[in-house]
Amino acid sequence: xxxxxxxxxKAVLEVLAHAWKGGxxxxxxxxxxxxxxxxxxxxxxxxxxxxxxxxLPPFANSQMDGFAVRVNDAEKQSKDVDSIKSTVYRxxxxxxxxxxxxPLQEGMAAPIMTGAMLPPGANxxxxxxxxxxxxxxxxxxxxxxxxxxxxxxVRARGSDLAAGALAIPGGALLNAAHIGLASALGCSSxxxxxxxxxxxxxxxxxxxxxxxPRAADGLPEGMIFDANMALLRANLQQAGVEVxxxxxxxxxxxxxxxxxxxxxxxVDLVVSTGGISAGAFEVVxxxxxxxxxxxxxxxxxxxxxxALGTYRGVPFIGFPGxxxxxxxxxxxxxxxxxxxxxxxxxxxPRVLAALGxxxxxxxxxxxxxxxxxxxxxxxxxxxxxxxxxPASHLLGPLAQANALIHVPAGVTELHAGSKVxxxxx
Numbered sequence: 001x002x003x004x005x006x007x008x009x010k011a012v013l014e015v016l017a018h019a020w021k022g023g024x025x026x027x028x029x030x031x032x033x034x035x036x037x038x039x040x041x042x043x044x045x046x047x048x049x050x051x052x053x054x055x056l057p058p059f060a061n062s063q064m065d066g067f068a069v070r071v072n073d074a075e076k077q078s079k080d081v082d083s084i085k086s087t088v089y090r091x092x093x094x095x096x097x098x099x100x101x102x103p104l105q106e107g108m109a110a111p112i113m114t115g116a117m118l119p120p121g122a123n124x125x126x127x128x129x130x131x132x133x134x135x136x137x138x139x140x141x142x143x144x145x146x147x148x149x150x151x152x153x154v155r156a157r158g159s160d161l162a163a164g165a166l167a168i169p170g171g172a173l174l175n176a177a178h179i180g181l182a183s184a185l186g187c188s189s190x191x192x193x194x195x196x197x198x199x200x201x202x203x204x205x206x207x208x209x210x211x212x213p214r215a216a217d218g219l220p221e222g223m224i225f226d227a228n229m230a231l232l233r234a235n236l237q238q239a240g241v242e243v244x245x246x247x248x249x250x251x252x253x254x255x256x257x258x259x260x261x262x263x264x265x266x267v268d269l270v271v272s273t274g275g276i277s278a279g280a281f282e283v284v285x286x287x288x289x290x291x292x293x294x295x296x297x298x299x300x301x302x303x304x305x306x307a308l309g310t311y312r313g314v315p316f317i318g319f320p321g322x323x324x325x326x327x328x329x330x331x332x333x334x335x336x337x338x339x340x341x342x343x344x345x346x347x348x349p350r351v352l353a354a355l356g357x358x359x360x361x362x363x364x365x366x367x368x369x370x371x372x373x374x375x376x377x378x379x380x381x382x383x384x385x386x387x388x389x390p391a392s393h394l395l396g397p398l399a400q401a402n403a404l405i406h407v408p409a410g411v412t413e414l415h416a417g418s419k420v421x422x423x424x425x
Contacts, residue, residue: 005332005366008298011308013337019315033191038183041174043240044192045343049170052185055158060118063153067109067131067143068122071150091141095119109143111136118154125153171343193342195242199263201272202229203249203283204321227323227395228273235330239338239345253287264314274321277305284318299409301365302392303329322392328368331404348423356385359414361407370401373422384422
């Protein structure tokens with residue numbers, strides 16, 4: 001069965017949405033969320049809107065180190081405070097941050113530190129560097145201050161956020177600024193959406209994990225060290241997913257079924273790599289032939305072979321065994337679906353860039369190349385150049401790339417300078 005990239009993207013989204021809204025497992029889209037400490041909240045999705053439980057700031061305070069004063073009626077009404085002469089004040093007791101000051105008496109100026117509570121009766125702050133002398137005199141001394149307007153260098157109560165106002169909307173992907181705001185509002189924890197638990201299954205008799213005792217004296221002939229598990233685990237974790245690793249599965253159908261049956265009741269999604277193409281030992285295809293999993297050819301390079309369906313009610317997605325094919329499949333099919341359904345991860349930035357060289361692409365296939373993107377400079381437009389070739393085993397170029405170059409299925413030749421869509425990694 002042949003599909004376009006768009007068709008398979010929609011199919012993946014539909015399978016996940018159907019299963020998670022009412023299927024087996026934890027039904028993540030219906031989960032009320034879980035409370036986590038602020039330190040664990042960055043990168044999570046806020047389950048429900050957070051309203052401010054208090055005014056921010058909770059009291060009027062000084063924006064500067066200076067003198068808290070009361071502006072008189074003439075100064076309030078003046079449109080040109082610079083036309084008013086300086087005033088000599090008697091110096092009141094200093095107000096450090098964290099103290100509750102007494103009311104300010106008429107004709108007095110209270111030295112006040114940044115963030116300290118404005119005393120009752122004060123309505124402006126004059127920076128200390130504008131004072132004469134330009135320092136804090138002893139209490140009881142005098143200081144000459146220039147005229148100022150009401151509200152100058154004063155942070156009014158609730159001027160940042162009023163109690164009851166929306167602080168963080170539900171569904172927000174929490175970042176450092178959100179965490180800082182929540183902490184300022186007195187929150188020690190937040191309720192966030194659950195993380196999706198993904199079982200990651202790597203297949204292949206030829207695959208060894210780094211550190212395997214069988215490679216203690218060197219990599220045995222005919223064997224390779226794993227790249228798929230490491231690559232996809234990192235991608236899934238960066239996408240906000242909790243990853244459950246299965247042991248590398250031999251190319252024996254019953255071995256795969258045993259692994260799936262061991263884990264399937266504890267996860268929300270199964271992702272496999274390898275064993276879905278047209279070879280003689282395609283273990284995933286052989287093992288799941290009697291289950292609700294279909295195998296497709298997608299008009300995509302790399303990443304043409306794809307598997308999609310459910311295993312005992314849990315969504316199952318099968319990616320090809322070549323490592324770059326798996327990464328491209330994740331970026332085009334699974335990552336966008338997670339964003340659509342869960343609000344995390346953030347979508348990859350998509351930009352147009354000028355191709356730095358000619359490029360050819362096979363007819364009828366959406367091709368994805370690894371590239372190095374350079375943003376627009378002072379006098380230059382954004383550009384991108386391919387790194388490595390189109391082959392799906394080239395891990396070195398993948399490690400150098402900071403972008404994916406997309407060549408639509410209907411395009412076979414591109415000239416240098418052609419505009420191409422680029423996804424920034």
